[in-house]
Amino acid sequence: MPDTPASDLNFLRDVVAPAGRGDIAAVRKLIKADPRWVHTVGSHGRTMLWESAWRGRLAVVQLLAEAGADINLPGCHYTPLGIEISPHAAASLKGHQQVADFLTAEGAAVGPHTHAYLGQLDQLKAHLQAHPNDIEAASLQVHWHGRARFEHRPCAWATPLAFALAAMQEPVARYLHGAGALLHDAMTDIVMLRAKRAPEILALFDQWKGQTTPDPDLTGRPGWPPLVYLCRGDRGGDPAGIERLLAKGVDIEARSGKGESALHVASRAGLVPAVTTLLAHDANPDATDGKGQTPLHSAIRTSIRRLERSRTVIELLLSVGANPGIMDGKGMDAAAAARRSQRDDRDEVLALLGARD
Numbered sequence: 001m002p003d004t005p006a007s008d009l010n011f012l013r014d015v016v017a018p019a020g021r022g023d024i025a026a027v028r029k030l031i032k033a034d035p036r037w038v039h040t041v042g043s044h045g046r047t048m049l050w051e052s053a054w055r056g057r058l059a060v061v062q063l064l065a066e067a068g069a070d071i072n073l074p075g076c077h078y079t080p081l082g083i084e085i086s087p088h089a090a091a092s093l094k095g096h097q098q099v100a101d102f103l104t105a106e107g108a109a110v111g112p113h114t115h116a117y118l119g120q121l122d123q124l125k126a127h128l129q130a131h132p133n134d135i136e137a138a139s140l141q142v143h144w145h146g147r148a149r150f151e152h153r154p155c156a157w158a159t160p161l162a163f164a165l166a167a168m169q170e171p172v173a174r175y176l177h178g179a180g181a182l183l184h185d186a187m188t189d190i191v192m193l194r195a196k197r198a199p200e201i202l203a204l205f206d207q208w209k210g211q212t213t214p215d216p217d218l219t220g221r222p223g224w225p226p227l228v229y230l231c232r233g234d235r236g237g238d239p240a241g242i243e244r245l246l247a248k249g250v251d252i253e254a255r256s257g258k259g260e261s262a263l264h265v266a267s268r269a270g271l272v273p274a275v276t277t278l279l280a281h282d283a284n285p286d287a288t289d290g291k292g293q294t295p296l297h298s299a300i301r302t303s304i305r306r307l308e309r310s311r312t313v314i315e316l317l318l319s320v321g322a323n324p325g326i327m328d329g330k331g332m333d334a335a336a337a338a339r340r341s342q343r344d345d346r347d348e349v350l351a352l353l354g355a356r357d
Contacts, residue, residue: 011042013303019048019064022057031067038069041150045075045084045142053087053103056096061087061103071108073152074140079234082166082193083158084141089114113139116160116176119169124160128179135160135181157184165205166190168198183208225254231266233304237274242281252283259290260298267317268298270309275316285322292329296322300337300349307345314352324353 009015015037018026027048030037041047049069052060054077065071074084088108091099104110112134115124128135139158142150161181164172177183183205191205224232227250231237242262246252253261263283266274275295279285286294293301299313318324324334335355338346 010303011040012046015040016042016046016048016051019057019060020051020055022052022055022060024057024059024063027060027063031064035067038064038067041073041142041152042075043142043144043150044078045073045140045150045152046077047073047075049073050075050087050090053096053099054090054094056091056094056099058096058099058102061099065102065106071103071106072140075142077234079193082190083117083163084139085117085163086110086114089117092118112137112160113158113163116169116172117163117167119164119167119172121172121175124172125175135176135179139163155186157186159184162187162190165201166194168194168201170198170200170204173201173204177208224256226250227252227254227262228256228260228265231262231269231271231274231278233265233269233271237266237269237271237277239273239277242274242277246281252278252281253287255289259288261287261289261295263287263295264289264293264298267295267313268302270299270302270304270306270313272309272312272316275313279316279320285317285320286326288326288328292327294322294326294328294334296324296326296334297328297332297337300334300341300343307343310343311345311348311352314349318352324355 015030018030037048039047047069049061049064049071050073052064071088072086074086075090076082076084085093086108088100088103088110091103092114112124112127114120115127136159138154138156140152141155141158143153144150159181161173161176162184164176165187187205191202195202227242227245229235230241230245255261256265261283263275263278263285264287266278285296288294296314296317299310299317302310304310327333328337332340335350335353338349338353338355343349
């Protein structure tokens with residue numbers, strides 16, 4: 001696992017995002033200051049090169065490849081993609097043909113997983129005829145090590161069939177299953193992520209497994225109970241969805257693998273309607289996560305751009321009696337967290353907390 005640069009920068013916001021925007025001057029400055037950024041891996045496997053390929057930023061992709069970036073490390077935006085795909089597959093999926101052609105010329109691996117994800121059935125058949133054992137080939141996927149450290153490892157379940165299911169490529173999935181591809185338990189999570197957009201994939205998978213279709217609302221993701229998952233920033237925290245889940249009996253204080261409640265993640269994401277709904281159902285504003293942080297700490301330490309939403313969340317939490325004096329695992333109360341933050345509106349937050357800088 002490459003070393004991660006010691007920095008106050010938020011990797012996805014301050015390092016990956018400029019690469020995705022095509023800000024080549026900023027990228028040059030970053031990798032000149034610390035070349036290890038080229039090899040740093042963020043959540044869901046995202047690297048500077050993967051993000052720039054996904055966004056079609058050819059000049060940045062070329063610069064990073066020249067700087068030694070691994071052109072095959074997969075990544076994803078979880079909700080739209082469902083599985084970590086290679087930079088070549090990402091560029092191809094988004095129609096960035098110049099980027100895909102450059103990566104191919106640089107020796108990028110284009111194998112059965114990419115063919116399955118992109119629905120390239122003829123190429124997939126040709127590959128498996130020449131390499132039949134690749135029907136169960138394991139692709140790299142990212143593993144979290146804690147403290148924002150991520151590492152790619154081969155995953156036995158991440159076979160071409162998993163990629164076909166994630167991409168809702170029904171003809172490809174049927175072909176692979178008919179050719180003897182195995183069903184892995186982890187594929188259930190992939191299929192459930194697609195259940196509402198592609199019910200035919202869920203029905204097909206259930207047919208193969210001989211199972212009764214579960215309620216997609218009540219199926220979370222590994223480490224993410226359904227309500228907590230719904231309240232993540234990338235899921236939007238739809239109040240009607242929250243009401244529906246609570247009506248079905250889910251636990252409002254259910255915790256993620258990091259010990260976060262739905263109120264924690266909604267507060268961090270600045271989802272005002274979600275926070276309002278959760279508090280109306282008596283979500284605990286002083287619940288602590290695995291790091292001892294309350295939803296108030298989470299709201300203060302947000303990385304969202306629209307800070308007015310975060311301030312509204314802070315006001316909502318305080319209005320129901322959230323205790324700003326609770327210390328987190330680092331011995332910091334809400335005011336101390338605000339003082340240590342890099343928020344542009346720090347003074348306003350401190351005023352809300354009744355504290356001074």
